[in-house]
Amino acid sequence: MTAQVVEMQLNNPHDRTQWQHFLTSLGITNFSAREVDQIDTTLGLIEDDQLVGTGSIAGNVLKYVGVCNLNSRPGARFNQIVSALVSRLFQAHIFHMMVFTKAKYSLSFQHVGFKELAHSDEAAVLENGSPDIADFVRQLPSITNQDDQRVSAIVMNANPFTCGHRYLVEQAAAVSDLVYVFVVATDASLFRTAERVKLVQQGTADLPNVQVVSGGDYLVSAATFPAYFLDSAASAIEAQTTLDARIFKTQLAPALHITTRFVGSEPTSRTTAIYNQVLQRELPPTVSVQVVPRTEVADQPISARTVRQWIQSGNLTKLNQLVPPTTAQFIKNNLSVLQSRIQEGMKINGN
Amino acid sequence: MEIKTSAFAGTLESSDIQIMLMAGDNGIQIDLESDVIKQFGAQIKHVITTTLQQLNIDNVKVRAVDKGALDCVIKARTIAAAQRALETTTPAWEVL
Numbered sequence: 001m002t003a004q005v006v007e008m009q010l011n012n013p014h015d016r017t018q019w020q021h022f023l024t025s026l027g028i029t030n031f032s033a034r035e036v037d038q039i040d041t042t043l044g045l046i047e048d049d050q051l052v053g054t055g056s057i058a059g060n061v062l063k064y065v066g067v068c069n070l071n072s073r074p075g076a077r078f079n080q081i082v083s084a085l086v087s088r089l090f091q092a093h094i095f096h097m098m099v100f101t102k103a104k105y106s107l108s109f110q111h112v113g114f115k116e117l118a119h120s121d122e123a124a125v126l127e128n129g130s131p132d133i134a135d136f137v138r139q140l141p142s143i144t145n146q147d148d149q150r151v152s153a154i155v156m157n158a159n160p161f162t163c164g165h166r167y168l169v170e171q172a173a174a175v176s177d178l179v180y181v182f183v184v185a186t187d188a189s190l191f192r193t194a195e196r197v198k199l200v201q202q203g204t205a206d207l208p209n210v211q212v213v214s215g216g217d218y219l220v221s222a223a224t225f226p227a228y229f230l231d232s233a234a235s236a237i238e239a240q241t242t243l244d245a246r247i248f249k250t251q252l253a254p255a256l257h258i259t260t261r262f263v264g265s266e267p268t269s270r271t272t273a274i275y276n277q278v279l280q281r282e283l284p285p286t287v288s289v290q291v292v293p294r295t296e297v298a299d300q301p302i303s304a305r306t307v308r309q310w311i312q313s314g315n316l317t318k319l320n321q322l323v324p325p326t327t328a329q330f331i332k333n334n335l336s337v338l339q340s341r342i343q344e345g346m347k348i349n350g351n
Numbered sequence: 352m353e354i355k356t357s358a359f360a361g362t363l364e365s366s367d368i369q370i371m372l373m374a375g376d377n378g379i380q381i382d383l384e385s386d387v388i389k390q391f392g393a394q395i396k397h398v399i400t401t402t403l404q405q406l407n408i409d410n411v412k413v414r415a416v417d418k419g420a421l422d423c424v425i426k427a428r429t430i431a432a433a434q435r436a437l438e439t440t441t442p443a444w445e446v447l
Contacts, residue, residue, distance in 0.1 A: 073365070076364070076365065079364055080363070082363055083369065084362075086363075087362070090358070095373065112363045113369065113384050129373070130357055130373035130414075
């Protein structure tokens with residue numbers, strides 16, 4: 001007898017209890033609200049009135065995939081639930097999907113068409129569909145004889161773009177033929193992704209060897225590095241940043257001939273400080289890591305967080321000390337919109 | 352002809368094949384995953400390629416995950432995926 005795929009409603013207490021109990025029996029025990037709340041769809045596999053498998057979708061990421069192989073051909077239920085999830089995503093016109101899983105399950109996902117982007121001892125990240133990482137690399141701007149040039153990269157959220165970001169880009173541009181500035185693509189910050197990209201572009205427009213591009217799903221995205229956007233345990237940050245660094249080192253850097261990654265020193269944000277440490281551990285010798293000390297104004301490191309706090313309070317008198325004129329103009333023009341986003345619950349003290 | 356949207360057909364269950372079609376610009380490029388790729392890889396790719404050619408699709412990226420499908424299944428899944436990608440609904444009788 002074959003199992004039936006059914007949709008489960010996690011806000012229904014009966015389904016939720018059954019789902020959580022089943023996953024707990026498989027050793028999956030993180031049911032914190034911030035993980036579970038992101039789920040869009042949950043499917044269950046029912047055989048003889050028993051739940052024998054489940055999987056969920058959050059955006060384009062597969063989560064909480066687990067099956068019981070008792071009284072079944074190994075792999076059959078896994079394949080059935082992944083098929084159903086992939087089919088759901090395609091019906092929703094989501095053609096590129098990712099999964100973040102324990103390293104020991106990486107092969108199971110590869111058997112159903114996923115490609116591994118990177119793995120560590122504990123975890124692995126895989127993708128399927130299109131556009132994939134090769135397509136991502138192909139659409140990036142390039143220069144002639146790029147393999148012989150000095151190519152650097154910076155990854156920034158730029159929420160918003162400050163004089164500190166500008167200083168970091170200048171330092172990289174001064175010693176490089178080409179600098180890729182990857183702006184975090186996940187839209188989970190006070191400044192929307194399109195706004196952040198535009199302000200970085202405007203703030204670096206006078207530097208001809210700087211290319212401002214999207215980080216896509218591959219650099220500090222909600223798929224590979226959710227802890228950047230949610231306050232998380234140090235162990236989770238460490239695990240996720242290791243994968244993020246390895247995707248950069250093994251996939252992006254060789255394809256784009258990137259030899260140096262520039263980062264700003266991080267005196268205040270714990271998440272970013274761990275990320276910097278992991279980059280310094282993972283990237284060399286393939287890619288060297290240059291830590292540029294933060295620019296200071298009146299003995300205080302320039303921080304986008306300070307700018308966000310000023311936006312909240314509406315006190316913009318010293319704004320020009322911290323941000324370039326383009327960013328300052330944007331903030332002044334859109335102050336009420338930004339303030340209403342904060343009032344609607346947008347957090348400004350994270351990243 | 353090139354395809355308009357990405358599309359897929361089929362499942363990952365035993366005796367089936369999942370065919371995913373994505374926009375491409377370099378002929379018919381097939382990326383096949385199969386447990387029997389040594390014995391039947393060439394035959395599976397041949398069935399997919401001929402079916403796509405009969406539908407006049409000559410630029411496409413194909414991701415195929417085979418779980419032991421027979422030729423008739425491979426053909427049916429390819430046609431279904433192609434028609435979804437081309438957004439056509441009338442059956443292609445001449446290909447069947």
